[in-house]
Amino acid sequence: MKSELDKIRADATTALNAAADLAALEHASIKFLSRKGLVAGLFKLLGQADASERPALGQALNELKTDLEALEAARKLALTPKSKGPSLDWTLPGRTSWIGGYHPLTIVMREITDIFRSMGFRVADGPEIELVKYNFDMLNTPAWHPSRDESDTIYLANGFVVRTETSPVQVRTMEAQDPPVRIISPGRVYRRDRPDATHSPMFHQCEGLYVDKGVTMAELKGTLLAFYRELFGQQTKLRFRPHFFPFTEPSAEVDVTCPFCKGDGCRICKSTGWLEMGGCGMVDPNVLAGVGYDTELYTGFAFGLGIDRIAMLRFGINNIRLLFDSDVRFLRQFIGITPR
Ligand SMILES: [Zn+2]
Structure with a gap:
């Protein structure tokens, strides 16, 4: 068998x-x-x-x-004969489902808020349609100041403006609470500006405010130095240039050493070795008195910085309009980049 x-x-x-x-x-x-x-x-x-x-x-x-x-x-x-109909072309590239990414401004805004949060600042928010009272009057802006001019500011009916800075959030916060106040207010602001590579009628600012007993200008400089070193690297240096802002007295413009050439001079810093970052100063006692704070007891500092400018520096973007055009070819380059 x-x-x-x-x-x-x-x-x-x-x-x-x-x-x-x-x-x-x-x-x-x-x-x-x-x-x-x-x-x-x-x-x-x-x-x-x-x-x-x-x-x-x-x-x-x-x-x-x-x-x-x-x-x-x-x-x-x-x-068995193969089925009729279109055959599969195995050499075709696959269909990709795109995952979303962060907008470059979102990346930078989160980095900025993370750094200030680590120093004890809270994020405060406020309306973009703002009362003239909060946007100018309570920020000690004199009647003659050019920022009030209709060629700079978009006025609306009934005493409203589209806010020209995020500082009104500081006034609203101080009205609502007693010191100590330690906030930043990132957000959109609006100016009558002709759009070009470095100007946009809408852009993003982040203002900061710290009011408490015995706050000094040295603390202001220390806070900003710590912030910019965290943002641009520990070798960063800071300098204050005297300036005038209605909201603060004394006031200063803030420069940081150029992170690209480390201060030696390059195209980005126009060979100066320094980059202008924004304004700052000690809160004018008139502003503190306006919200009912005891100016004998309390002092404070305030500062402002441009979020768009930092994003442009960080990512080498040479035209601010790219940030707002929603061009997918531009935005796709940021897929995978997350806040540091
Ligand atoms: Zn440089």
Whole structure:
């Protein structure tokens, strides 16, 4: 019986492999694998075999059946015609589902707020349509000051303006709470500016305010130095240039050493080694008195910085309008960049 089994294995393998189409395969299957086929016949002979040989023969028979059925299935798959219709082009690039990214301004804004939060500042928010009272009067802006001019400021009806800075948030915060006050107010501001590479009628500022007993200008400088070192690197130096702002007295413009040339002079800093970053100063006592603070007891400092400018420096963006055009070709370059 063993030799019979080997012969059927050889014949069946040859017949199944030789089948040129599905009909020939069917024919071979019936001959060997059907219920009355040659393999089934072998199972019937098993009962007549010597009892001692039966287990080994049974196992060999089962293996034969399994092998031939697997071969039949493989041949059937190979002989089955491929489906009609458009075939798959495996060389085409895959379809990408784009994941979102952070806008460069969002990246920088989060970095700025993270640094100030680590120094104990809280983020405060306020309206973009603001009362003239908060935007100018309570910030000690004199009637003659050019920032009040209609050529600079967008006035609305009924004593409202579109806010020209985020400082009104500071007044609103001080009105609502007693010292100590330690806030930053990042947000959009608006000016009548003709758009060009460095100007936009809408841009982003972050103002900061700290009012408490005995706050000094040294603390102002220390706070800004710590902030800009965190932002631009620990080698950064800071300098104050005397200036005038209605809201503060004394006031200063803030310069930092250029992070690109480390102060040696380059194209970005126009060979000066310094970059102008914004204004700052000690809060004018008139402002503190205006919100009901005791000016004998409390002093404070305030500062402002341009978020767009920092984003442009950070990412080497040479035109502010790119930040607001929503051009996907530009924005896609920031996918994967997260706040530090
Ligand atoms: Zn430089």
